[in-house]
Structure formats: structure tokens, C-alpha cells
Amino acid sequence: MIVESRASRTMWSTVKYVFALIVVFCTAAPFLWLIISSLEPTQDLYSVPVVIRLRDFSFSRYAQIFQSSDPNSPAYVFRHAMGNSIEIAIVVTVVCLIVGFFAAYAFARLNFRFKRSLLFSFLFTYMVPSISLVMPLYIIFSRAGMLDSKFTLMLVYSSFVLPYTVWVLQGYLVSVPGELEEAARVDGCTYFGAIIRVIVPVVIPAIIATAVFALLLAWDEFLYALILTSTIHAQTISVTIASFVGKNVADFGMIATGGVLAALPPTIFALLFQRFIVGGMTAGSVKG
Amino acid sequence: MLLFPAFLIVVVVVLIPLIMTFADSLKHYNLLDMSGGTPFVGLQNYAKLLSDPGFWGSLGRTLHFTILSLVIEFILGVAIAMLLHAKFHGQWLLRGLIVIPWAIPTIVNGAMWRWIYNPSYGALNNFLVWLHLTKTYHQWLGSPATAMNMVVIADAWKMIPLVAMLVLAALQLIPEDVYEAVAVDGAGRIRSFFSITLPYLKNVILVVLVIRTIDAIKVFDIIYAMTGGGPANSTMPVAYYAYDATFNQLFISRGAAAAYLIAMLTLIFTIVYSRLLKTEEESK
Numbered sequence: 001m002i003v004e005s006r007a008s009r010t011m012w013s014t015v016k017y018v019f020a021l022i023v024v025f026c027t028a029a030p031f032l033w034l035i036i037s038s039l040e041p042t043q044d045l046y047s048v049p050v051v052i053r054l055r056d057f058s059f060s061r062y063a064q065i066f067q068s069s070d071p072n073s074p075a076y077v078f079r080h081a082m083g084n085s086i087e088i089a090i091v092v093t094v095v096c097l098i099v100g101f102f103a104a105y106a107f108a109r110l111n112f113r114f115k116r117s118l119l120f121s122f123l124f125t126y127m128v129p130s131i132s133l134v135m136p137l138y139i140i141f142s143r144a145g146m147l148d149s150k151f152t153l154m155l156v157y158s159s160f161v162l163p164y165t166v167w168v169l170q171g172y173l174v175s176v177p178g179e180l181e182e183a184a185r186v187d188g189c190t191y192f193g194a195i196i197r198v199i200v201p202v203v204i205p206a207i208i209a210t211a212v213f214a215l216l217l218a219w220d221e222f223l224y225a226l227i228l229t230s231t232i233h234a235q236t237i238s239v240t241i242a243s244f245v246g247k248n249v250a251d252f253g254m255i256a257t258g259g260v261l262a263a264l265p266p267t268i269f270a271l272l273f274q275r276f277i278v279g280g281m282t283a284g285s286v287k288g
Numbered sequence: 289m290l291l292f293p294a295f296l297i298v299v300v301v302v303l304i305p306l307i308m309t310f311a312d313s314l315k316h317y318n319l320l321d322m323s324g325g326t327p328f329v330g331l332q333n334y335a336k337l338l339s340d341p342g343f344w345g346s347l348g349r350t351l352h353f354t355i356l357s358l359v360i361e362f363i364l365g366v367a368i369a370m371l372l373h374a375k376f377h378g379q380w381l382l383r384g385l386i387v388i389p390w391a392i393p394t395i396v397n398g399a400m401w402r403w404i405y406n407p408s409y410g411a412l413n414n415f416l417v418w419l420h421l422t423k424t425y426h427q428w429l430g431s432p433a434t435a436m437n438m439v440v441i442a443d444a445w446k447m448i449p450l451v452a453m454l455v456l457a458a459l460q461l462i463p464e465d466v467y468e469a470v471a472v473d474g475a476g477r478i479r480s481f482f483s484i485t486l487p488y489l490k491n492v493i494l495v496v497l498v499i500r501t502i503d504a505i506k507v508f509d510i511i512y513a514m515t516g517g518g519p520a521n522s523t524m525p526v527a528y529y530a531y532d533a534t535f536n537q538l539f540i541s542r543g544a545a546a547a548y549l550i551a552m553l554t555l556i557f558t559i560v561y562s563r564l565l566k567t568e569e570e571s572k
Binding site: 019158216237238245252262 | 291293294295298304308312368371376379381382383384385388389391392394395396399400401402403409411414418445449453454456477506508509512513516527530531534540543544547550551557558561562
């Protein structure tokens with residue numbers, strides 16, 4: 001341990017706690033403000049200077065989102081968009097984890113020509129900006145009559161979520177010794193049986209971390225959804241929130257409510273699986 | 289066979305559109321003026337782009353965004369990682385709290401900060417006046433001088449946790465006895481930070497640097513939610529320039545040329561990134 005005088009130790013300890021307090025405040029205040037805005041009545045929200053009266057708080061906007069049956073109201077639009085986002089994110093995550101796992105297994109275990117360049121092309125696919133692809137995709141899907149469809153978004157989202165899962169999972173699988181499967185095969189497991197029963201349990205923390213990231217990637221996507229959808233049939237929550245922010249039709253309270261609800265699923269996932277995330281990050285981006 | 293489905297999706301959804309974007313960028317293709325059709329013009333769009341001050345301005349703003357956000361994210365990311373690595377009361381609270389900004393969707397984050405920066409009803413002006421730090425309400429996003437920096441703060445708020453978590457993971461791998469060795473030499477905290485901690489973090493810092501640079505080159509969503517590129521184009525980075533050319537001005541070929549240049553820029557950084565990982569692997 002570092003030897004230092006008592007005065008110096010007290011100083012560092014003070015610095016630590018002051019810094020911790022500032023970090024807690026700066027982290028929590030912005031989204032607490034969002035939550036407060038979703039609970040405040042409109043007239044308090046639009047008063048100068050700002051007032052916060054706890055006794056006026058109500059969950060009425062949340063109730064509206066769950067109940068509204070007027071297709072033109074933001075509440076109704078938000079509910080449907082939430083449904084679309086949930087459906088798309090779950091399908092994309094599950095499909096990309098399964099397909100990505102086997103592709104990653106191939107990269108980690110088998111040797112074939114152009115392996116390195118193929119792996120690199122997957123990495124680039126994940127990195128390539130959507131603005132460079134979105135216009136041709138719009139043209140392709142409009143010719144195929146596939147605009148404004150959840151299936152189309154799932155397909156497009158897979159194009160960046162899948163390379164991500166392949167990239168991260170192969171990084172993990174390389175570090176798992178191949179003798180594990182061989183032993184299982186000697187014991188009578190089939191090729192796939194050995195993968196499922198022996199490898200999957202070993203890399204389950206990596207799979208969970210990858211799932212959280214994949215889910216966040218799909219949930220967070222914006223530009224493709226903006227260009228490729230036009231109605232609440234397929235619009236995602238990000239697109240509807242952005243459209244209400246731009247138009248200023250709804251009071252901010254309603255946008256804040258939609259925002260809190262949109263932030264809830266990824267936040268819950270991130271908090272639940274936090275201890276896997278840090279490990280997943282190191283494997284995904286540092287080990288490679 | 290294991291690779292085929294993944295390979296198919298990459299070819300159909302990424303490779304073909306990328307080639308189409310390149311093909312569009314070689315034509316004169318303006319939806320508002322289709323009288324001459326869409327003739328092939330070679331590299332003319334690129335030449336025009338490179339002589340357009342608007343394009344250079346947007347590149348400069350991308351650079352502004354990238355450098356400022358990297359500096360903020362690194363200083364605060366490393367500082368917060370050090371804090372989370374040290375022991376203090378209530379640490380569990382901060383460890384949980386810190387994930388939340390990262391999990392909030394970008395558009396929600398943009399909308400949230402836009403509301404915080406609101407000149408009259410926003411929390412920031414009210415808070416600063418309440419603290420007597422300022423007497424008047426500021427137009428944070430309404431003035432070209434401050435708008436970009438305010439967008440960077442909003443983006444950094446979401447991304448600092450990621451940097452902090454990555455650096456924390458690397459910090460936990462530093463063996464304790466290295467610190468004891470320099471302590472014997474009488475090194476203080478500040479010296480041991482520069483002589484041990486930073487060198488150990490070199491790899492993770494380089495990797496995060498490249499990833500965040502690629503993210504910054506692509507920055508679009510938060511701009512869309514907060515400013516739409518305004519006021520007076522002061523927050524229009526190069527990805528937004530490409531979007532604006534394509535979808536607002538309907539000048540498809542110009543947007544395609546800009547979009548293709550951005551793709552090539554990310555390709556260069558992706559190569560840097562994969563080289564970095566390779567040398568790191570070999571050094572192990």
C-alpha cells in the first residue's frame with residue numbers, strides 16, 4: 001500500500017467523496033428530471049421559473065398510454081410503437097444469437113480460406129454507417145413492396161446485430177479449449193450435441209452479455225426505422241418520440257412519459273445483467 | 289454451412305446497397321430536376337463535394353464533435369473508473385446508477401437534453417439561476433456558438449459510462465503488487481497513476497479511442513433529436529450533411545457521394561482497429 005501522511009490520506013478521501021457526490025448528481029439528475037416531467041401537470045411543466053410540487057404528481061399520462069383508443073393521440077401511437085420495438089428487438093436478438101453463435105463457432109474452430117478477411121468484413125459490416133446504405137435499401141424494399149414492415153426492419157437490424165454477435169462470440173469461443181467437445185464426442189455426443197451440452201454452458205456469461213448488447217443495438221436504432229417505416233404499423237418508439245419532439249404537438253410531459261417507457265426495457269436489462277456486461281465488453285472489444 | 293445465413297444477410301443488406309450508393313454517386317441524380325435523366329458523370333460529384341465549403345464545414349464540425357467528446361469522455365471516464373475501483377461507502381449505488389445513461393436510447397437522450405436546455409422551462413437555466421451562477425436565461429441550443437458543445441455534453445453523458453466500465457474492467461486486471469513495488473520507492477498517488485495505471489490502460493484506451501472515433505464520424509441520431517443540424521448549420525456533422533442532401537434536398541447523387549466518403553472513412557478506422565487488436569493479441 002502507498003505510505004502517506006494522515007493529512008494526505010484525509011485529503012484524498014475528501015476528494016473521493018466530493019467527486020462521488022458530483023458524479024451521482026450529474027448521472028441521476030437528468031433522468032430524474034425526465035421522470036419528474038412525466039409526472040407533473042402541464043401547467044407546472046410550463047411555468048417560469050420551474051416549480052416542482054410533489055402533491056400534484058400523477059400517473060395519468062402513463063394511464064393514458066395504456067388505455068388511449070384515439071389513433072391520433074400520442075398516447076395511442078406510443079403504445080403501438082412500444083409493441084413494435086419490443087417485437088423487433090426480441091426477434092432480432094434471439095435470431096442473431098442463434099445464427100451468430102454457430103457462425104462464431106465456425107470462425108473459432110474451423111480453418112478455411114479467407115477466414116481472416118471474412119471476419120474483418122463482418123467487423124466492417126457492423127461499423128459501416130447506416131446513412132451509406134439507407135437510400136439503396138429504401139429503393140430495394142419499395143420495389144419489393146416491403147416498406148413499412150416489421151419484418152423488413154428485423155432483416156435490416158440483423159445486418160448489424162449479427163456481425164456484432166459473431167465478432168464477440170468468436171472472441172470468447174477461441175479461448176475455450178477444443179478438448180472439451182472432443183471429450184464429449186468420445187462419450188457419445190453428436191457434433192451438435194457436443195456444442196449444445198458442453199460449449200454453451202461454458203460461454204453462457206458471454207451469451208448473456210452479447211444478448212444485452214444486441215438488444216440495446218436493436219432498441220436504439222433510429223435512421224433505418226425513420227426512412228423505412230411510415231405508419232404505426234411498423235414505426236418504432238424512437239421514431240415516434242423524435243417525430244413528436246420535432247412537431248411540438250404534444251406537451252413535453254407526454255414525450256417524457258414515452259421516453260421513460262422507452263428507456264425502461266433496456267435499463268432493466270442492463271441493471272439485471274450488469275455483472276456480465278463488463279466482462280462482455282472486455283471480450284468483445286479488447287480481446288477480439 | 290454454419291456461416292451461410294450470416295454471410296447471406298451481409299451480402300444482401302450491406303454489400304449490395306454499398307455498391308448501389310457508389311453507383312449513385314457517379315451519376316447526376318437530382319429528384320427535383322430529372323429533365324436530363326440520371327447521366328453518368330464519373331467523379332464529378334466528389335469534385336463538387338470537395339470544393340463545397342458546406343461539406344468542409346460539416347467535416348470540421350464532425351472533427352469538433354469527435355475531439356471534444358473524446359477528451360471529455362476520456363478524462364471523466366478514467367476518473368469515474370478510478371473512483372469505482374477505489375473503495376468508498378455507497379459504492380453499490382454509483383455502480384448501478386452509472387449503467388442507466390448508457391441504457392437510455394439515443395433519441396430519448398436527445399429529447400431529454402433538448403428539454404433540459406429549453407431556454408425558459410428547462411432545468412439547466414433554472415438551476416443556474418437558482419445557484420446565482422447566471423442572471424439571464426441562455427439559448428443553449430439556439431445560439432450557433434454554444435449549440436454544438438451542448439450536443440457534445442448530452443452525448444458524452446450517455447457515453448462516459450461505457451468508457452468508465454471498460455476502463456474499470458482493465459483496472460481490475462492490474463496486479464496489486466505492482467503498486468506495492470513503486471510504493472517502496474516512495475511514489476505518491478499521482479506518480480503511481482502516471483507510471484503504472486496509465487501504461488496498463490494503454491491498450492484499452494487505444495481501443496476505446498478508435499471505437500468512439502468511428503461512432504463520432506457516424507453521429508446522426510442525437511443531432512436529429514436535438515437540433516436538426518441548426519441553428520445556421522452550426523450542429524450539422526458530415527453524416528447529417530449526407531442525410532440532408534439526400535432526403536431534404538433530394539439531391540441523391542450528392543448525398544450518395546458524401547455517404548460513400550463516410551463509409552470509406554469508417555473503413556480506414558476499422559482497419560486501424562483490427563490492426564490494434566492483432567498487435568495486442570501478439571503481445572500477449
